[in-house]
Amino acid sequence: xxxxxxxxxxxxxxxxxxxxxxxxxxxxxxxxxxxxxxxxxxxxxxxxxxxxxxxxxxxxxxxxxxxxxxxxxxxxxxxxxxxxxxxxxxxxxxxxxxxxxxxxxxxxxxxxxxxxxxxxxxxxxxxxxxxxxxxxxxxxxxxxxxxxxxxxxxxxxxxxxxxxxxxxxxxxxxxxxxxxxxxxxxxxxxxxxxxxxxxxxxxxxxxxxxxxxxxxxxxxxxxxxxxxxxxxxxxxxxxxxxxxxxxxxxxxxxxxxxxxxxxxxxxxxxxxxxxxxxxxxxxxxxxxxxxxxxxxxxxxxxxxxxxxxxxxxxxxxxxxxxxxxxxxxxxxxxxxxxxxxxxxxxxxxxxxxxxxxxxxxxxxxxxxxxxxxxxxxxxxxxxxxxxxxxxxxxxxxxxxxxxxxxxxxxxxxxxxxxxxxxxxxxxxxxxxxxxxxxxxxxxxxxxxxxxxxxxxxxxxxxxxxxxxxxxxxxxxxxxxxxxxxxxxxxxxxxxxxxxxxxxxxxxxxxxxxxxxxxxxxxxxxxxxxxxxxxxxxxxxxxxxxxxxxxxxxxxxxxxxxxxxxxxxxxxxxxxxxxxxxxxxxxxxxxxxxxxxxxxxxxxxxxxxxxxxxxxxxxxxxxxxxxxxxxxxxxxxxxxxxxxxxxxxxxxxxxxxxxxxx
Numbered sequence: 001x002x003x004x005x006x007x008x009x010x011x012x013x014x015x016x017x018x019x020x021x022x023x024x025x026x027x028x029x030x031x032x033x034x035x036x037x038x039x040x041x042x043x044x045x046x047x048x049x050x051x052x053x054x055x056x057x058x059x060x061x062x063x064x065x066x067x068x069x070x071x072x073x074x075x076x077x078x079x080x081x082x083x084x085x086x087x088x089x090x091x092x093x094x095x096x097x098x099x100x101x102x103x104x105x106x107x108x109x110x111x112x113x114x115x116x117x118x119x120x121x122x123x124x125x126x127x128x129x130x131x132x133x134x135x136x137x138x139x140x141x142x143x144x145x146x147x148x149x150x151x152x153x154x155x156x157x158x159x160x161x162x163x164x165x166x167x168x169x170x171x172x173x174x175x176x177x178x179x180x181x182x183x184x185x186x187x188x189x190x191x192x193x194x195x196x197x198x199x200x201x202x203x204x205x206x207x208x209x210x211x212x213x214x215x216x217x218x219x220x221x222x223x224x225x226x227x228x229x230x231x232x233x234x235x236x237x238x239x240x241x242x243x244x245x246x247x248x249x250x251x252x253x254x255x256x257x258x259x260x261x262x263x264x265x266x267x268x269x270x271x272x273x274x275x276x277x278x279x280x281x282x283x284x285x286x287x288x289x290x291x292x293x294x295x296x297x298x299x300x301x302x303x304x305x306x307x308x309x310x311x312x313x314x315x316x317x318x319x320x321x322x323x324x325x326x327x328x329x330x331x332x333x334x335x336x337x338x339x340x341x342x343x344x345x346x347x348x349x350x351x352x353x354x355x356x357x358x359x360x361x362x363x364x365x366x367x368x369x370x371x372x373x374x375x376x377x378x379x380x381x382x383x384x385x386x387x388x389x390x391x392x393x394x395x396x397x398x399x400x401x402x403x404x405x406x407x408x409x410x411x412x413x414x415x416x417x418x419x420x421x422x423x424x425x426x427x428x429x430x431x432x433x434x435x436x437x438x439x440x441x442x443x444x445x446x447x448x449x450x451x452x453x454x455x456x457x458x459x460x461x462x463x464x465x466x467x468x469x470x471x472x473x474x475x476x477x478x479x480x481x482x483x484x485x486x487x488x489x490x491x492x493x494x495x496x497x498x499x500x501x502x503x504x505x506x507x508x509x510x511x512x513x514x515x516x517x518x519x520x521x522x523x524x525x526x527x528x529x530x531x532x533x534x535x536x537x538x539x540x541x542x543x544x545x546x547x548x549x550x551x552x553x554x555x556x557x558x559x560x561x562x563x564x565x566x567x568x569x570x571x572x573x574x575x576x577x578x579x580x581x582x583x584x585x586x587x588x589x590x591x592x593x594x595x596x597x598x599x600x601x602x603x604x605x606x607x608x609x610x611x612x613x614x615x616x617x618x619x620x621x622x623x624x625x626x627x628x629x630x631x632x633x634x635x636x637x638x639x640x641x642x643x644x645x646x647x648x649x650x651x652x653x654x655x656x657x658x659x660x661x
Contacts, residue, residue: 096133
């Protein structure tokens with residue numbers, strides 16, 4: 001910004017020069033993002049050209065430079081990724097050309113899976129199948145498709161024969177299987193282009209059919225004897241159920257039905273055993289069924305009686321359900337409930353009866369609950385009020401002396417709280433007694449504690465840095481105590497500790513600054529030689545590790561000595577950033593020292609406010625006044641290295657500003 005401008009800039013307006021600098025760098029960022037497709041070598045050259053032009057362009061003010069530099073760095077990163085993608089694609093194309101040559105050389109050994117694998121690899125590496133690759137593989141795909149058509153046709157016919165044979169094998173009529181099987185075997189032999197898996201499947205199925213035919217007649221007699229054995233087992237189980245001493249007839253009825261179903265599903269038995277086994281089954285099942293019928297008849301009678309007994313209880317409950325004799329009626333209902341539990345279930349009527357009984361009980365207990373709820377609400381309001389008074393009494397501070405006296409009167413005026421009254425009053429009395437006892441002791445304890453803390457704080461001033469944490473605890477505690485008698489002594493002890501701490505920090509920062517300057521001067525001498533293109537020997541100062549940016553410069557100088565051509569560019573960028581940081585810190589210190597005119601300071605504050613979105617000049621001034629010179633001095637230790645002459649000028653400028661603060 002020119003100092004001799006005839007008119008001051010409006011708040012938020014940028015100087016024309018700054019706009020031009022920003023526009024120039026924005027255009028370079030756009031050019032880097034929109035580099036057209038070209039060979040990787042040409043692409044890299046275009047990136048280098050734009051990067052060089054960006055470095056040589058006039059930098060905007062520091063408050064804008066960081067944002068523009070970040071945008072350019074992101075565009076540069078995106079361009080580098082594009083180069084990597086182009087190089088990767090070229091490598092993938094070469095790899096795929098070698099693969100397609102192998103496919104063409106395979107001849108009759110080529111299978112469809114090989115072509116599918118190649119196409120998948122093309123899509124994975126290139127995103128699509130190039131036209132030249134598709135043209136080369138098209139004849140191979142046509143040949144394989146023709147072969148597959150023949151195989152598919154024969155396979156379809158073979159599958160029909162297999163399905164027919166499987167159906168015959170699964171069918172119960174083995175005679176039909178025997179008549180048709182030889183014809184199916186002859187038709188299958190005519191196929192010459194079947195997959196091995198289909199041929200194997202047919203052979204296994206044909207063998208299975210042959211086995212079924214041969215085994216059918218052998219197993220026919222065995223099946224009848226097996227059926228006879230299973231039917232004997234069913235009769236034995238029914239007889240065991242009938243002979244049991246304690247039988248669950250509900251479960252027995254279900255088991256009998258299941259055994260009858262199993263009997264129906266079993267096959268025929270040998271003719272000589274048919275009459276014997278059928279007679280035995282009819283006799284044992286009849287006997288068990290008779291006992292089951294008797295059981296269910298008796299249970300129906302019991303349930304009928306239970307329903308009558310429960311209806312009687314319902315009648316009693318409905319007579320007393322509107323009573324207002326709460327305690328006596330509640331006891332009567334509990335007795336009815338106990339009797340209900342002693343009566344067995346009433347079968348299908350159980351739920352209906354229970355709902356009637358429950359409705360009568362609910363009518364009484366809901367009315368009873370509503371009465372006591374209303375009464376308890378009145379007590380609850382009083383209890384809540386007295387609980388609040390007790391809580392207030394328990395939380396009284398020493399400043400609440402008058403309120404403590406009034407609490408007893410408020411407690412009496414709240415009314416009677418029923419059974420809870422005596423307990424509530426005792427709690428209030430204890431809280432108030434404790435308050436007055438503590439009040440008497442608090443004054444003496446507070447003054448003694450304050451004196452002890454003041455004495456300790458005075459002793460901590462001998463080594464303020466080591467005792468900083470404890471001093472904060474003491475200050476916080478003294479503020480909480482707020483004792484009038486010791487207020488002056490507290491202020492004096494705090495001021496003495498702060499003065500000692502500030503002096504310690506000034507000495508520490510000065511010592512570290514002197515060390516940092518010596519390290520920076522050694523590195524600056526090597527930087528001058530590196531920028532001049534001279535050969536130099538450089539041993540990094542041991543103290544450089546204490547300063548991150550100086551340590552970074554040391555690594556770049558080592559890379560330059562090792563012949564890294566890009567390291568010089570990195571060094572130049574680092575110097576540019578360091579130059580900006582040195583200027584920023586020195587400028588802020590000079591503002592604090594009062595070097596600028598009032599008009600310039602107001603304008604800088606207004607611009608800074610505009611950048612951060614705060615257009616109030618008064619707030620900008622307040623922000624400038626809040627800058628901590630000690631923090632700026634600490635930041636200056638790690639501002640980075642400059643060429644030797646610039647570094648000394650920056651040191652002089654920094655010292656001059658600090659001397660006036």
